[in-house]
Amino acid sequence: MSDTSLAGDLRRRIIAGEFAPGERLSEAALAARLDVSRNTLREAFRALAQHGLVEHVPNRGVSVASPTTADVVDIYRARRQIECGVLRDASPLHPGVAAMRQEVERAEAAVEQGDWATVGTANMAFHRALVSLSDSPRLERAHEQLSAELRLAFLAIADFESLHRPFVTRNRAVLDALVDEGPEAAAAELERYLTESERRILGAYARLGRA
Amino acid sequence: MSDTSLAGDLRRRIIAGEFAPGERLSEAALAARLDVSRNTLREAFRALAQHGLVEHVPNRGVSVASPTTADVVDIYRARRQIECGVLRDASPLHPGVAAMRQEVERAEAAVEQGDWATVGTANMAFHRALVSLSDSPRLERAHEQLSAELRLAFLAIADFESLHRPFVTRNRAVLDALVDEGPEAAAAELERYLTESERRILGAYARLGRA
DNA sequence: GGACCCGCATTGTTCAACAATCGTTGCCAC
């Protein structure tokens, strides 16, 4: 997915929460830890910075991105635009619908076992599959970037259960609406989903006393 | 706009057509020409690659991107999704509308003087201003990437007059529709614009016998 | 307490070298 395996590796580590959002990433220290040269690491940083996963301030190094409330609001505005738009133009017969169903079922199974991390990744995979209905690599790429940033917000909040559990049934509702009632109804359902999800994150941010 | 000034510099050079689309960019040669180190240049390459401006194939270096017909189709699909969606939600009272009008007038003035390069940049600036109506940095960023790639398609075709002249009046029509008839009518007008523009590029590609 | 200055740590950039990989060229057998 990423050019250098190093960038992909770092990306995975960040998304996995190995580095806290906002944490400063020292070139020398990280290069030593990953056993790569500083120059190679800097190349990877440039790639990640364009993804919005790390923030790069000239002469002050890079930190793991830490979305502010303004960022969250913007991410959801963009998500609404992309996901709802895609869904409105989507066909219920698109092969990607099977992938959506698969992720919903994976999430439902994970809920049974209280595995909230898996619930979260399945939820996000559901929306990735949703965007894949557009058959547009560029829309998928844009959405992928939004998801990565959003994941950092989830990490900052850490309460996976309250962030992800309520949305399994909502994802199921979107899927059912698409199959049974058509794209327009599904888009409306999705819009409700996104509004609710955004509200919940902002609420958690407020409780954390966060910018 | 870009982190390192070098990446921005390269970006400007590529967009200005200093390097032909598809041209291979040798690290050693370009580093010498720009009077920077190979390492620094490689960092800039990584940033540009994520923008879609250059293509990076491991062990085979980077080339200036050269959109295929499939790319053009995808770019327009994404543009339609983003631009039309933004316009539908836009208010005619948004300050960005003034910027749109300014660009339309700049394009109209350039048409008078036969300055097709300026017509082209004004047309693209019009659409950037249009997306700015969303007040969403992330949507603007995504759109900016699409524009940069599209510009490479324009460069490959080179016939600026036939690519840009017909669309000045269409941009004007979109603006007028937004102000006089509201967002929905403007979005419909914009959709016609995009369809026509896409058709014209694909036609030119076909005449060039291009992939 | 506030402004100024200096030193320290980190980033930015360069250079030279070597390993890894790709494409090509020339050779040989068939």
Next chain:
DNA sequence: GTGGCAACGATTGTTGAACAATGCGGGTCC
């Protein structure tokens, strides 16, 4: 002539060390 095969050359990938440039914090002086 054609098809594979091996060595070569060129380019990219990565490293390590060095030095310049910048930002930050501590200390001093008023």
